[in-house]
Amino acid sequence: MVTALDASAPVLRIGTPLDAAPRYEIDLTLTWEGWAAGLVPTGEPRLTEALEFPQSGVAAASLAVSELFQHTRGDSRAGRRALGISLWEPDVPWQHPTAAGEACELLPTKLWLIGLGHLGQAYGWGLGMLPYANPAEVVLTLQDTDSVVEANVSTGLLSEPGDIGTLKTRVVGRRLEAAGFTTRLIERAFDEDTHPRDADPSWALGGLDNRAARKWAASAGFSRYVDAGIGDTSDTYYDVLVQSFPSGQTVDQAFPPVAPRTVVAPAYDDLVAHGVRAGQTEAEARCGVVAIAGRAVGASFVGTATAALVLAQVLRELNTGTACDEVTSFNLRAPEFTERVANARAVVVNPGFTNNLKPSD
Incomplete structure (x- = not known):
């Protein structure tokens, strides 16, 4: 909290202050309308801001932090x-x-979250933003085998320093139960023998960075599985790819073999090595961390933007019967170039839902 603003610091505005005139070099206002989220230079036209949808607030804030991050990195367009x-x-x-x-x-009442790292925790955080009148009727199955390590604290929205050494299922479960949700914990790896049973959620969200596990989840028999992946280098960490199954593409088409990537940034490799020494796999240590100017940075805003997009896909399908898009390709630096492929496969089994929502403020 400050009593005066440094004119050289970028400014983000939420709402309309008494003095709404732009006064700073980088002066931006967040805006929204229903499922649309945006950011405009202060003083330019905003959206109507009448129809509320919590995930658009998350998306607008994610874009805003991303934009200031890019400005700080020297992008002349950003801001x-x-x-x-x-x-x-x-x-x-x-x-x-x-x-x-x-x-x-309508909001979902049964979901399976597979992987509770950067993306999985962002899903849980995003679900906590939804206006459930009675969160206790929401049953979330949480699956992961790993414990929180130091690197997770900077990228996991539900992890804190005191959680280091505790299983992620316990950490995330505790936070979600504090928000009123009901949780079920699975503390073993998702493998080719894992399948949903009658009492399990038939819809699942994937936050995995293991290609084999992603393929297994996509072919496990969920009536809807939504998988998200983000880039993991300084050139690609703004990139988001969301895929849903069943769809018109096969699992092998969605997750083709790739050649190993070679990382050359020493600071990045040092952080990865630190995570491995702390008990992570190399893939886990890389999750949500990028190398920028020789420094390792946790890009949590990418996770929140991805979670907003994934949860919106689920909510749109639940409310309209339009299947989650087969593929959505999104980049925070250039969201105007977002591409998607519609999914012709309809959903047969409803995952459970409620229309018991909190009234709008």
């Missing part, structure tokens, strides 16, 4: 432009009349 995304139709311009979508009247 001087309007940008946004529609979570309803990600490939439609965010200011288009259809981008706002429709009122969200």
